[in-house]
Amino acid sequence: MSVLEVDGLTKRFGGLVAVDDFSLDIEEGEIVGLIGPNGSGKSTVFNCIMGSYDVTEGSIRFNGDDITADSTHEIVTKGLSRVSQESNPIDLYSVGGNIKLFTLPNSIRSLHGGASDEEIYEYAARIDIEDKLEEMPDELPHADVRRLEIAKALATEPDMLLLDEPFAGMNQAEISELSAQIERFRENGMTMVVVDHNMGGLMELVDRVVVLNNGDFLASGSPEEIAENEHVQEAYLAGEGL
Structure with a gap:
């Protein structure tokens, strides 16, 4: 059963299209990685899901409820929470x-x-x-x-967590420890989407990877499939690769 359904999500800032017709389905109990080069729209997707940004087009459903126009507080009350990339x-x-x-x-x-x-x-x-x-x-x-x-x-x-850069600034031992803790959340019934630039830590943790590039859906698959995907490798060429 889909816990989170993002259908045709588009977010524009004036003339800039930050996310373009992006769809994502998350099944109950999954840990899904959402990756992409810098500026690809990952945080914008999270901000739209959590009600921090108004959605230009498309819809978002959580546990069957349409939350597209809900406030952040209403979304959290329904059981969806976010761990921000900024520690505050x-x-x-x-x-x-x-x-x-x-x-x-x-x-x-x-x-x-x-x-x-x-x-x-x-x-x-x-x-x-x-x-x-x-x-x-x-x-x-x-x-x-x-x-x-x-x-x-x-x-x-929460029933579901969005984790934005949970491994930022951590060494390998800390990443491994946090990954084990996140895996325990799943064992206790939680569903999660993780955005992170640390590919090693992310790929070991997640069941499935969805790739964004320039606000568009690029690919989806197992960590192994994504690591070998030529289109994904090309998208990351400007950076250090996967």
Whole structure:
């Protein structure tokens, strides 16, 4: 069953077509990689799915509901969450406080209500930062700041996660560790789409790869098929390749 259906998505900024008639179906329990050269439209697709950008043409359905015109808050409430490529913790709050903000009804003005300490511990434990809850974000190593971003998304109780550059700035050992944690999410029933420039980490993690180039669909297939695809190799020629 398709959890996410993107049909004919087009996004224009004035005369610039950032995404052109792009379609994507994600099945329940899949981990799908969305890749493409810089400027190919990957983040724009995520922004359209999450309601950060208005869709110019096309439709987006999540769990059978049309979410094309929904606000970001409405989309998150329905069970779809995004881990941004920018880490933006609130430095006034501890790690636990940052996670708790994402469990509050609709406001970040106070810390009244929201998840219990036990629930916050569980969200943190799912990404292995439960021993950092009292620390301040600026005390964390980079990899744990990225894990905090994921814990904040987990605190919204999503059925599906969009992960935007989760491996950015990590070394190989950290990438392997985070990949294992992401694989555990899938074992617990979560569906995911991952955008990342680290091809090694991404290809080992995902079941299927979808390639965007200049806002257009270019190819889809297994990691092995995509790595050997001549059209994909040509698209990446300007960079360092796959």
